[in-house]
Amino acid sequence: MMAARRYQPMSRAQFGIAVLCMLLVVVGSNILVQVPLNDWLTWGGLSYPVAFLVTDLLNRRFGPAAARRVAWFGFAAALAVSVWVASPRIALASGLAYICAQLVDIQVFDRLRDQRWWRAPLVSGTLGAVLDTAVFFSVAFAATGAPWVTWMMGDLAIKLAVNVSMLAPFRALMWNLAKPASV
DSSP, X not given: OOOOOOOOOOOHHHHHHXXXXXHHHHHHHHHHTTSEEETTEETHHHHTTHHHHHHHHHHHHHOHHHHHHHHHHHHHHHHHHHHHHSOHHHHHHHHHHHHHHHHHHHHHXXXXXXXXXXXXXXXXXXXXXXXXXXXXXXXXXXXXXXXXXXXXXXXXXXHHHHHHHXXXXXXXXXXXXXXOOOO
């Protein structure tokens, strides 16, 4: 049996900053997903994968319980704001896709965290992006007449590429986050 891991406790300020980051990423992406670049891509596909970077960094430093707590608070805050800045359908689709994908990302990351440094964020981010994209686009745009299937495929391709590109900032930030905060 494996010994229980010890994680650094998350302060209220760190929690607040993490929730604010999630809120900004999700609300910004909900606005940007309504602005197509072409028939294959919306701007939201470029911004949303940052949510997985935030979650994975939280999971690495503070553990899965803290990451889930931030995901749930981020979900509530983003849903509340998204209703006013995006359509109710976009807000609902985003909220549902976000919480499903974040919880999967957190679980998979935690299971893979002791393997090579890149495996947990790459695999969990990929699975999260696939789930998020499928749920979001089918709820947000099905039966609207919009080219949602091609948007979904284009957004997924971009999310997967951005997920890979997030490995470099994850690696750089992971070492900084591993250090205990100075008092």
